[in-house]
Amino acid sequence: MSMSRAPERYSKPAVFFHWVVVVLIALAYLAIEIRGPKGTDSRTFWTAIHFWAGTLVLSLAVLRLVWRLWAGAPADVPGAPVLKFLARVVHLALYVFIFAQPLLGILMVNTGGHPVTLAWLNLNVTLVGADAIARPLLKTAHVWIGNAFYWVIGLHALAAIGHHVIFQDKTLRRMI
Ligand code: HEM
Ligand code: HEM
Numbered sequence: 001m002s003m004s005r006a007p008e009r010y011s012k013p014a015v016f017f018h019w020v021v022v023v024l025i026a027l028a029y030l031a032i033e034i035r036g037p038k039g040t041d042s043r044t045f046w047t048a049i050h051f052w053a054g055t056l057v058l059s060l061a062v063l064r065l066v067w068r069l070w071a072g073a074p075a076d077v078p079g080a081p082v083l084k085f086l087a088r089v090v091h092l093a094l095y096v097f098i099f100a101q102p103l104l105g106i107l108m109v110n111t112g113g114h115p116v117t118l119a120w121l122n123l124n125v126t127l128v129g130a131d132a133i134a135r136p137l138l139k140t141a142h143v144w145i146g147n148a149f150y151w152v153i154g155l156h157a158l159a160a161i162g163h164h165v166i167f168q169d170k171t172l173r174r175m176i
Contacts, residue, residue, distance in 0.1 A: 007074050009174035014071065017064040018175060021057055021098060025153070028053040032146075048119035051105075055118060055125070058102035065095065077163070077171050090156050097149055104142040111135040 010018070028050050035046035076084050106127055109116045113130035117123070163171035 007072075009074055009170075011067075011071050013067050014064075014073070015175060017060055017067065021060055021064070024053045024057045024060070025098075028057065029146075029150075048117075051109075051116055052118055054102040054105050055116065057098055058106075061095075061098040061102075064098075074174055077169050077174075079167070079169070087159065090152065090159070093152055094156060097145070097152070101142065101145055101149070104138055104145065108135060108138040108142050111138055 031046040031050040031053065034042075035050070036042035106116050106125060110126055110128045111131040111134045115124035115126040118125065160172050160175070163169050164173070
C-alpha cells in the first residue's frame with residue numbers, strides 16, 4: 001500500500017486524451033491500409049486522412065504529456081512486480097510512439113521535398129528541407145515502427161482486457 005495521496009482513477013483529461021488518441025491511431029492505420037493504388041482519388045483522400053490523424057496525434061501527445069507530468073497517474077493496481085514492470089515499459093514505449101511515429105512521418109514527407117499538406121485547411125507543415133539520404137532511412141523507420149506497434153498495441157489492449165476479465169481488477173475501469 002502506498003502512503004501517497006495518489007487518486008484512485010485517471011483524471012477526465014487523461015481519459016479523454018487516451019481514447020481520442022486511440023481512435024486517431026486506429027484511423028491512421030485504417031487509412032494507410034485501404035488507401036489503394038497510386039494516382040487514384042481514393043489514395044489522395046485516405047493519404048489526407050492519414051496525415052490529419054497522425055498530425056493530430058502528435059499535437060494531442062504534447063498536451064497529453066504536459067497534463068501527465070502535471071497531474072500524475074493513479075497508484076499502481078496491486079499485482080505481481082514483473083507485470084508492473086512490463087506495464088511501465090509498454091506505457092513508456094506507447095508514449096514514445098505517439099511522438100516519434102508522426103514526427104517520422106512528417107520528416108519523411110519533408111525530406112522527400114514536400115511540405116505536409118493538411119487538406120481542407122490548406123495548412124503546410126515544413127520542418128526540414130529535402131534530403132535524399134535521410135528520406136529512405138526515415139521511411140524504413142516509419143514503416144517498420146508502424147508495423148511493429150500493431151503488436152505492442154495489441155499486447156497492451158490484451159493486458160487491459162486480461163485485467164478486466166481474468167484478474168477482475170479496476171485497471172480498465174479507471175481508464176474509462
Ligand atoms: C500515429 C500516427 C501514425 C501511424 C500509426 C502511422 C502508420 C503508418 C504505417 C503503418 C505505414 C506503412 C504502411 C505500410 O506500407 O506497411 C505508414 C505509411 C506512411 N505514413 Fe504514416 N503513420 C502515422 C503518422 C504519419 C504522419 C503524421 C505522416 C505525415 C504527415 C505520415 C506519412 C506516411 C506516408 C507518406 C506513408 C507512406 C509511405 C510509402 O508507402 O511511401 N504518417 N504510416
Ligand atoms: C492505440 C493505441 C494506444 C495507445 C497509444 C495507448 C497508450 C497508453 C498509455 C501511454 C498509457 C499510460 C497512461 C499514463 O499512465 O499516463 C495507457 C494506459 C492504459 N491503456 Fe492504453 N493505449 C492504446 C490503446 C488501448 C486500448 C485499445 C485499450 C483497451 C482495450 C487500452 C487500455 C488502457 C488502460 C486500461 C490503461 C491504464 C493502465 C493502468 O491503469 O496502469 N489502451 N495507454
